[in-house]
Amino acid sequence: MNIEQFKKEAHQMVDWMAEYFESVEKYPVKAKVKPGDIKAQLPKEAPEKGESFETIMEDFERIIMPGMTHWHSPNFYAYFPGNKSRSSVIGEMLTTALGAQCMSWITSPSAAELEETVMEWLRDILGLPKHFTGVIQDTASTATLCAILSARENLTDFSINEHGFSTGDKFTVYSSEHVHSSIDKAVRIAGIGSANLRKVPVDQEFAMIPDELERMIEQDIKDGFKPLCVVSAVGTTSTTAIDPVKAISHIAIKYKLWHHVDAAYAGTALMLPEMRWMAEGVEMADSFVVNPHKWMFTNFDCTAYFVKDTKALINTFSMTPEYLKTAEDQKVNNYRDWGIQLGRRFRALKLWFVIRDFGINGMQEKLRNHLELASWFKDQLMKRPDFEVLAPVHLNLICFRYVPDGEDDLNSLNQKLMDSLNESGKMFLSHTVLNDKYTLRIVFGNTDVERRHVESTWDFIQKTAQQLTEAIT
Amino acid sequence: MNIEQFKKEAHQMVDWMAEYFESVEKYPVKAKVKPGDIKAQLPKEAPEKGESFETIMEDFERIIMPGMTHWHSPNFYAYFPGNKSRSSVIGEMLTTALGAQCMSWITSPSAAELEETVMEWLRDILGLPKHFTGVIQDTASTATLCAILSARENLTDFSINEHGFSTGDKFTVYSSEHVHSSIDKAVRIAGIGSANLRKVPVDQEFAMIPDELERMIEQDIKDGFKPLCVVSAVGTTSTTAIDPVKAISHIAIKYKLWHHVDAAYAGTALMLPEMRWMAEGVEMADSFVVNPHKWMFTNFDCTAYFVKDTKALINTFSMTPEYLKTAEDQKVNNYRDWGIQLGRRFRALKLWFVIRDFGINGMQEKLRNHLELASWFKDQLMKRPDFEVLAPVHLNLICFRYVPDGEDDLNSLNQKLMDSLNESGKMFLSHTVLNDKYTLRIVFGNTDVERRHVESTWDFIQKTAQQLTEAIT
Numbered sequence: 001m002n003i004e005q006f007k008k009e010a011h012q013m014v015d016w017m018a019e020y021f022e023s024v025e026k027y028p029v030k031a032k033v034k035p036g037d038i039k040a041q042l043p044k045e046a047p048e049k050g051e052s053f054e055t056i057m058e059d060f061e062r063i064i065m066p067g068m069t070h071w072h073s074p075n076f077y078a079y080f081p082g083n084k085s086r087s088s089v090i091g092e093m094l095t096t097a098l099g100a101q102c103m104s105w106i107t108s109p110s111a112a113e114l115e116e117t118v119m120e121w122l123r124d125i126l127g128l129p130k131h132f133t134g135v136i137q138d139t140a141s142t143a144t145l146c147a148i149l150s151a152r153e154n155l156t157d158f159s160i161n162e163h164g165f166s167t168g169d170k171f172t173v174y175s176s177e178h179v180h181s182s183i184d185k186a187v188r189i190a191g192i193g194s195a196n197l198r199k200v201p202v203d204q205e206f207a208m209i210p211d212e213l214e215r216m217i218e219q220d221i222k223d224g225f226k227p228l229c230v231v232s233a234v235g236t237t238s239t240t241a242i243d244p245v246k247a248i249s250h251i252a253i254k255y256k257l258w259h260h261v262d263a264a265y266a267g268t269a270l271m272l273p274e275m276r277w278m279a280e281g282v283e284m285a286d287s288f289v290v291n292p293h294k295w296m297f298t299n300f301d302c303t304a305y306f307v308k309d310t311k312a313l314i315n316t317f318s319m320t321p322e323y324l325k326t327a328e329d330q331k332v333n334n335y336r337d338w339g340i341q342l343g344r345r346f347r348a349l350k351l352w353f354v355i356r357d358f359g360i361n362g363m364q365e366k367l368r369n370h371l372e373l374a375s376w377f378k379d380q381l382m383k384r385p386d387f388e389v390l391a392p393v394h395l396n397l398i399c400f401r402y403v404p405d406g407e408d409d410l411n412s413l414n415q416k417l418m419d420s421l422n423e424s425g426k427m428f429l430s431h432t433v434l435n436d437k438y439t440l441r442i443v444f445g446n447t448d449v450e451r452r453h454v455e456s457t458w459d460f461i462q463k464t465a466q467q468l469t470e471a472i473t
Numbered sequence: 474m475n476i477e478q479f480k481k482e483a484h485q486m487v488d489w490m491a492e493y494f495e496s497v498e499k500y501p502v503k504a505k506v507k508p509g510d511i512k513a514q515l516p517k518e519a520p521e522k523g524e525s526f527e528t529i530m531e532d533f534e535r536i537i538m539p540g541m542t543h544w545h546s547p548n549f550y551a552y553f554p555g556n557k558s559r560s561s562v563i564g565e566m567l568t569t570a571l572g573a574q575c576m577s578w579i580t581s582p583s584a585a586e587l588e589e590t591v592m593e594w595l596r597d598i599l600g601l602p603k604h605f606t607g608v609i610q611d612t613a614s615t616a617t618l619c620a621i622l623s624a625r626e627n628l629t630d631f632s633i634n635e636h637g638f639s640t641g642d643k644f645t646v647y648s649s650e651h652v653h654s655s656i657d658k659a660v661r662i663a664g665i666g667s668a669n670l671r672k673v674p675v676d677q678e679f680a681m682i683p684d685e686l687e688r689m690i691e692q693d694i695k696d697g698f699k700p701l702c703v704v705s706a707v708g709t710t711s712t713t714a715i716d717p718v719k720a721i722s723h724i725a726i727k728y729k730l731w732h733h734v735d736a737a738y739a740g741t742a743l744m745l746p747e748m749r750w751m752a753e754g755v756e757m758a759d760s761f762v763v764n765p766h767k768w769m770f771t772n773f774d775c776t777a778y779f780v781k782d783t784k785a786l787i788n789t790f791s792m793t794p795e796y797l798k799t800a801e802d803q804k805v806n807n808y809r810d811w812g813i814q815l816g817r818r819f820r821a822l823k824l825w826f827v828i829r830d831f832g833i834n835g836m837q838e839k840l841r842n843h844l845e846l847a848s849w850f851k852d853q854l855m856k857r858p859d860f861e862v863l864a865p866v867h868l869n870l871i872c873f874r875y876v877p878d879g880e881d882d883l884n885s886l887n888q889k890l891m892d893s894l895n896e897s898g899k900m901f902l903s904h905t906v907l908n909d910k911y912t913l914r915i916v917f918g919n920t921d922v923e924r925r926h927v928e929s930t931w932d933f934i935q936k937t938a939q940q941l942t943e944a945i946t
Contacts, residue, residue, distance in 0.1 A: 001830060003495050006559040010487040013563050017570040018480045031582045035804040038586035046594035050832035053560070056825075060567070064822075067583030072572050079796070082574035082816070086479040087526070089569050090486050094533070096565040097490040099545050101555035101773050109504045110540030113511035121519035138611060139816040149662060164666030165638030181794045182815055189622060189813065191664025193637030237796055293816075300574050301816055321654045323552070323710055323905045323914070327892075331508040340662065340813075342655055343555070343612040343766075343774055349537075352529075357474060359523035419800075432796045441796070 001053075009053045016057075017089070021072070028425025029073045031066065038067040069428065074449040075457065078430035080237070080265045080397075081445040085297035091353030092299050095346045102344040104324060105332035112333050115348035118355070122304055125360055126270040126290065129283040132306040135313075135338040136347045140264035141182040143289040143305035144231070146313065146339055148173065148186040150287070151229035151258030153316045154309075161316065165191055171228040172220045174198045176208035176243055178236040180262060192228070205392050206241035206434070208232060214251050221255075229258040232285075234278050235266025238432040238441070239391035239399050242266070246281025259285040264303070265445075266395055268295040269371075271364055278394070286312075295370075295445050296363065298354050302347050305339075313338055366447070370396045373444040373454045380458050386465075390434050396444045401437060402465045411438035413468065420464050427457050474526075482526045489530075490562070494545070501898025502546045504539065511540040542901065547922040548930065551903035553710070553738045553870075554918040558770035564826030565772050568819045575817040577797060578805035585806050588821035591828070595777055598833055599743040599763065602756040605779040608786075608811040609820045613737035614655040616762040616778035617704070619786065619812055621646065621659040623760070624702035624731030626789045627782075634789065638664055644701040645693045647671045649681035649716055651709040653735060665701070678865050679714035679907070681705060687724050694728075702731040705758075707751050708739025711905040711914070712864035712872050715739070719754025732758040737776070738918075739868055741768040742844075744837055751867070759785075768843075769836065770920050771827050775820050778812075786811055839920070843869045846917040846927045853931050859938075863907050869917045874910060875938045884911035886941065893937050900930055 001009070041063045071082045102111040119134025137143045152171065153161050171192050175183050177199045187197045198220070200213045217227045230252050232243035245261060252259035261282055267290030269275040282288060288306040292298040307313050318337035320329065336342050358366070374396035381387045381400050391399040401414045415431070415438050422428055429442045444454060474482070514536045544555045575584040592607025610616045625644065626634050644665050648656050650672045660670045671693070673686045690700050703725050705716040718734060725732035734755055740763025742748040755761060761779040765771035780786050791810035793802065809815050831839070847869035854860040854873050864872040874887045888904070888911050895901055902915045917927060 001559040003491050003559075006494065006563070007487065007491045009559075009563055010490065010566065011484060013566050013570075014480065014483040014487055017483065017566065018476050020570055021479065022476050030579070033582050035578065035582070035801050036586070038583050039590055042587065042590040044590075044593070046598055046828050047832050048834055050835045051829045053563075053830065056829050064583040064587060067581070067586065068571060068573060069579065069581045070571075071574055071580075079574075079580075082572060084569070084572040086474040086476075086482075089572075090479070090482055090526075092569040093483065093486050093490065093566055096557070096562050096569070096772055097486075097493055098541060098543075099555060099557040099562075099772055100541060101544055101552075105508065106503070106542065107544075107552075108540070108542045109506050109508070110511045110537045113509070113540065114515065114537060117512055117515040117517075120517070125519055139814040141814040141816065145662075145813065152664075160664055160666060161661040162666055163668050164643065165664050166643060166666065168641050170637065170639060181792050181797070184792055185790065185813070185815075188634040189618075189662065191625075191633055191638050193633060193635055193639070195636050237794075299569055299572055301818060317658065319654050319657055321710075323903060324654070328508055340618065340658070341612045341614045342658075343614065345774060355519050356524045356529050357526065359520045361521055362523045430796060 021086070024070055024073050025075065027070050027073065029070050029075050029428040030422045030425065031069045032425060033067045038063060074446050074453045075427040076446055077442045077444065078428045080294045080443055082293060082300045083295060083297055083445070083447055084299040085354055085447045087353045087357035088297060088299045088350045091350030095349050098346060100346045102346050103336040103342050104326060104334045105328055106326045108346065111346045111348060112335060114352060115335065116333055118348045118351050119304060121355060123306060126267065127273070127276050128288065128306060131308055132288065133310050134304050134306045135335055137303040137305045137339055138301040140262065140289050140291050140303050141185065142340055143303050144182045144260065144262060145186040145189055146305060147258065147260035147287045148190045148229055150312045150316045152190055152192070154258060154312045155226070155228055158315055170196065170225050172196045172198055172225045173229045173231070174200055174213055174216065174227070175231040176200050176202050176233060176236065178202060178206050178233065178238050178241055179231065180233070180237050180264070183231050183262070196225070202241065206236060206239045208243040208248065210244055210247035210251060213248065217251065217255050227255055227257050229260060231260045231262055234261055234263035235395065238434065240266055240395045240397045241391065242278050242394055245279055245285065249281045249284035253284060261285045261288040264289055264291045265294045268292070269367060269395055271360070272367055292351055296354065297358065297366070297447050298351050302351055370444050370449070373449065373451060374398055377442070377444065377454055377458060390437060390439050398442050399432065399434060399439045400442070401439055404469045407469065414438045414440060417465055417468055420468060421461065424460070424464070426460055494559070497543055497546050498548065500543050500546065502543050502548050502901040503895045503898065504542045505898060506540045511536060547919050547926045548900040549919055550915045550917065550930070551901045553767045553916055555766060555773045556768060556770055556918070556920055557772040558827055558920045560826045560830035561770060561772045561823045564823030568822045571819060573819045575819050576809040576815050577799060577807045578801055579799045581819065584819045584821060585808060587825060588808065589806055591821045591824050592777060594828060596779060599740065600746070600749050601761065601779060604781055605761065606783050607777050607779045608808055610776040610778045610812055611774040613735065613762050613764050613776050614658065615813055616776050617655045617733065617735060618659040618662055619778060620731065620733035620760045621663045621702055623785045623789045624733070625663055625665070627731060627785045628699070628701055631788055643669065643698050645669045645671055645698045646702045646704065647673055647686055647689065647700070648704040649673050649675050649706060649709065651675060651679055651706065651711050651714055652704065653706070653710050653737070656704050656735070669698070675714065679709060679712045681716040681721065683717055683720035683724060686721065690724065690728050700728055700730050702733060704733045704735055707734055707736035708868065711907065713739055713868045713870045714864065715751050715867055718752055718758065722754045722757035726757060734758045734761040737762055737764045738767045741765070742840060742868055744833070745840055765824055768918050769827065770831065770839070771824050775824055843917050843922070846922065846924060847871055850915070850917065850927055850931060863910060863912050871915050872905065872907060872912045873915070874912055877942045880942065887911045887913060890938055890941055893941060894934065897933070897937070899933055
């Protein structure tokens with residue numbers, strides 16, 4: 001493909017992108033295909049000869065598009081959003097065109113120094129303490145693994161990195177019952193073991209009970225374990241419950257545990273001064289993660305990981321073979337030493353585009369709008385005796401279920417309700433289980449979600465719920 | 474930014490991209506900036522109000538561009554290429570526009586099934602055995618970590634995941650002295666410890682000596698260690714040395730070790746039947762990694778990780794909290810369970826674009842051309858008594874140094890030569906150390922490198938070397 005062909009195809013792609021953004025609401029939000037449908041249409045072998053771009057795009061439209069779930073649809077309410085914005089898309093086009101691999105300062109000084117700057121901006125925008133230093137990771141899974149590994153190495157004076165688990169010590173990690181699966185995974189990878197992840201009971205609002213945490217730590221110490229790390233959640237995945245960061249910090253300090261704060265989704269809301277209560281005490285924590293790709297209008301993947309002590313992080317991951325040594329190593333940030341992967345995309349660029357395009361005010365306005373939409377939706381639910389809100393609504397996630405009179409098997413009913421809603425193609429929401437209750441989760445965090453979407457969603461939920469009950473009775 | 478603004482800015486970005494691709498040779502390959510130069514020009518605080526795209530792009534051109542190292546320049550010969558091609562760039566634009574987060578089948582069925590298909594294509598193109606199953610990872614660092622963790626869990630019946638290193642067993646991992654740093658890092662992360670990574674001696678061609686491997690395994694068994702895994706390299710980082718995969722496989726089978734083949738760079742050359750000798754015996758290995766983002770014209774990041782036993786991989790990483798359960802879980806590939814991160818980009822798309830745009834023949838042609846360029850360059854070096862080739866040239870990486878008469882400190886001279894070459898801005902190459910000799914590494918693997926680049930590079934190297942000697946004498 002020569003430059004002229006590239007220009008032609010890339011301009012056509014931009015038109016396709018614009019058309020897609022304009023028409024995304026018209027597609028079924030959740031793909032209406034069955035397992036195997038897509039693969040059955042793809043050739044079993046790669047082509048011998050190159051094919052025209054026209055053919056590739058035709059196949060894309062015909063085969064791939066019907067199997068896409070549209071994360072960018074304003075009616076995508078499932079999980080947490082994997083967000084994007086138009087400025088982020090353009091920023092990512094630039095990252096792609098430059099194609100820099102940002103493992104070391106020398107392999108693109110601008111990438112390293114823009115990352116440093118943008119992380120400082122973000123720290124300040126979120127009201128995080130000045131003694132936090134940030135680095136971009138791909139996902140919160142990776143950042144949390146970095147935290148657990150730093151905790152492991154810091155407590156053992158970097159001896160497990162060197163000698164493995166050779167002393168027979170047994171370590172424990174703590175988080176609430178509502179912990180994200182990435183913490184389970186990190187505890188396994190780090191060689192600590194799932195059985196040594198203590199799930200601390202939660203209160204009625206699904207937030208960790210600090211007294212229970214302390215009790216469990218003391219019991220473990222008595223039983224000969226070495227408590228290593230506590231992970232608190234500012235916004236759990238199921239309900240955006242807020243663990244009491246301050247109380248947990250005090251306990252972490254008392255027992256010398258690493259304290260990692262997982263604010264992957266909700267952390268973005270710290271941009272709003274009125275929401276900073278969520279993270280009170282964060283200045284005492286050792287690390288903190290927030291995903292700009294979740295609610296900060298930035299294309300996946302982009303995770304911001306902040307640490308109090310960069311040395312603990314770098315000493316955990318640094319290694320410089322001969323072929324990577326450079327004259328500047330002592331003066332610069334070589335971000336390959338700040339995480340797991342050697343290779344790194346130039347992710348700071350899209351975040352820089354987003355922050356500058358929106359401005360702090362623009363981002364705050366969007367967030368407040370999302371909170372209002374959620375609040376309105378919650379109010380509608382509260383007005384209805386046949387709907388029930390199942391968790392406090394701190395942000396823009398609402399946990400609810402349908403509780404019509406005379407229906408015994410509410411779990412089965414609500415699962416059916418969710419399936420009907422999702423199969424309609426009009427919206428996509430996901431579920432959790434709270435106190436054995438099958439619970440629908442709806443999140444109003446998509447960059448482009450507006451009041452009209454939330455209103456028609458509410459209408460459709462009521463109608464579908466009613467039809468379901470009528471069909472049963 | 475509304476749709477009209479997006480179209481305007483994105484079309485301008487395409488023009489910028491095309492202009493950049495056309496003019497990339499004009500930029501200094503390695504950025505000519507000093508530590509701190511870029512950061513000093515960036516504001517310390519994020520803007521309160523949104524800024525115009527014009528301003529952002531002006532700042533990008535003025536501040537960021539001078540600090541970019543141009544990985545896409547045909548004169549970028551350092552490390553291994555972090556490649557791209559125009560079809561890959563367009564594919565990535567599409568990934569960005571769709572913004573799908575591909576953790577589960579349901580979150581984009583097309584992404585899951587296209588990944589499955591493209592990995593089958595790639596397996597067959599590379600002549601890998603049909604019993605290999607592929608999954609896309611971000612980087613080889615991650616894939617190798619997956620291999621070491623799978624080895625750890627497989628050998629211990631998944632007990633470390635569950636209980637941690639509680640039995641006091643001491644495990645060992647083996648690789649050649651020329652192992653990539655990612656293996657060191659993985660051994661640390663997995664809790665095995667650097668001290669238990671055995672570096673097996675290499676022969677004169679820098680390839681692992683199987684007898685030494687076997688001797689070390691036996692010694693370790695005698696000493697009470699449990700050998701876990703051997704990593705062989707098909708193309709080491711320093712010299713693209715080829716470890717004897719077949720002999721290593723036999724040893725791995727004999728002692729029940731997991732055998733991971735690291736072909737991150739050189740694996741792409743298996744597309745050429747005449748290069749398949751490199752991986753003879755690979756069908757006996759347990760896992761294999763190759764990076765399409767290195768030499769397969771695909772934008773970073775895109776790593777293909779193949780395993781013989783998907784169950785060992787999935788059992789190592791799978792966990793399904795309530796909020797991720799779906800009705801299709803038993804029938805589909807949920808790739809979140811095939812690696813470390815929960816969140817995943819739609820990376821299969823760009824690889825699909827590249828394979829279809831080039832076709833197998835087109836890719837083979839490019840690779841053969843790169844091999845010829847390297848062969849020509851090596852011939853030029855061999856003709857000159859004052860240059861020395863320091864390692865076998867199996868592929869398109871040449872390790873060499875300048876050895877003029879009457880110069881004692883060749884290491885210092887060659888370091889100066891490299892610095893002069895890189896500071897010229899005309900090219901960027903990197904170094905290694907072989908048998909205590911400071912060695913220049915030059916790789917002809919960039920998508921757009923042509924004979925004219927290699928010729929002028931060779932001219933400039935000779936001229937610079939001569940000037941350096943003249944300046945000294």
